[in-house]
Amino acid sequence: MTAAARRLVTAAVTLVLVTLIVFALLVALPGDASGDDETARRLPDEYRAALRAQYHLDDPLAIRYARWIGDVARGDIGASLREHRPVAAILRERLPASLALNGAALAVVIMIATPLGIGAAWKPGSSLDRAGLAATTALYAVPVFWMALLLQWLFAVRLGWLPLFGIEGDERAGGSLARTADIFRHLVLPVTCLSYGSLAYVSRFVRTALVDAAAGDGGRPARARGATALRYVTVHGTRQAAVPLLTLAGFLIPRLVGGSLLVEEIFNVPGLGSLLFDSVLGRDVPVVLALTLLSGTVTLAAITGADLLAAWADPRVRHGR
């Protein structure tokens, strides 16, 4: 338990350090939220000074950061400098699209890559193993924005089967079923683009974990006793492979709240990736800090959680060796 508590404290310290560095870098970048060099020439000096005073942009950095982290500790993540409304409201608006997009992509990756990895692990070196490896490796090398352009051109422009971009059509009058179907149609292309590149990594990870487990002390006797492929993989393999698979989960879960900038930009999906992009370019400090805090918390929670669960799943650790 002390190990878990220590990891929690370390994670909190990490978050403070990360947000501090992000804050310092963002403030150090040329330009601020009262306008870049170009707009500065158009805005009267008094107006810019008023903006700077309103945002406390002239206070010492240490005081600005201390004020922010104090507010966060009280549960207030501030207001956007560009949109002049609470950051929490903006996140609430953007989060569903990101979760839907990344969640669907993650589900697709797991549903395709896991069977591929299991199949490959059952007979390493078989034609299934080699074909899966070749196909997923090739897919990994296809740049996502290129794939997006080709899919848009083929399915939206040429065939007209799917919408070109956006997350919802204009016809919102339909029932909830029609609306769900509409969102689904809009998600097909972005989700495809977001998932194919990860197939290689995830299926290989599953394959390696299972092959290692099968070569271990638990796997060989099970196979010698004549366990069927399915039983061997599901019962013996996954249990032996629990630790690497948990590690994999720890790295995949953080993607739910980030990592889709390109796809969001190309398909015009109002998610967190494009919000971060616009906020960094617009020097919107509170929004960037809130997004860093959100993705940092999820990242650390997933990695730390996976670590602790992996320690617990290992009987040697669980029973005190």
Added chain:
Amino acid sequence: MGGERLGPRLAVVAFAIIAVSAVAAPWLAPEPNRIDLESVLAPPSTDHWLGTDGLGRDVLSRLAHGARVSLGVGVVTALVAALIGLPLGAVAGYRGGVWDGAVSRAIEAALCFPGLLIALAILSLAPPWLARLPDTLRLAAALGFLGWTPSARYLRAEFLRLKTGEEILAARAAGASGLRIVVRHLLPRSLAPILVTIAFGASAAALGEAALSFVGVGISPPTPSWGEMLFEAMRHMGTAWWLALFPGLALFVTVYGWNGLAEGVRNWLDPRPRAL
């Protein structure tokens, strides 16, 4: 038997073509930025083998110069990442304990940063000596600074696995110092994972450079970058297919080539059978 090696071999051949055109670009295509308003958006022909773009610039010339950017950024990024990640991974794997904990926490912290902000910061806040470097090198420094975690993780895992081996125990029993064990015994045995992570790092960097240039914060125009060319292609989607097809294909071959190279190095250097 033969089929298993066909993929990597094809990749290496295609990759070699791109590498040669990258090196020879200044002689083969001296003017990648020459604007010819007489032949705007011309389809592939004997004059312009791969067509022209919206400003009448020759796509093949720009593709060759884009190869310099893509391969250059890839190699430098991978080296920068290795220079940061390998020492950290070595210390974590060899010393263990507190050192391992510190490096592991540093890796977790690195994963929490918004990469885009770090890249922008390095590109625009660079100290004068760095600001004087060309675009490509600064972009590579930024991407390398972002991408050091895999090399640290792999070397750490490799050292953890190796250091309990008999050769290492024998060296330690013979009184070899920690530094000597790392440099003379552990590093040579870890050559395969080191080279493999460098090659994979170059492939990730090629994708990263193209992505940053695609969204407009990477290589600044008019320097040709495949990512920027693909962004241009988006505006002419449906009318000028050659604008999107060739840069994408080049990027695909480059990334696939780096990966094939990584696989080849692993099979060549690592005596352990890959498929048990």
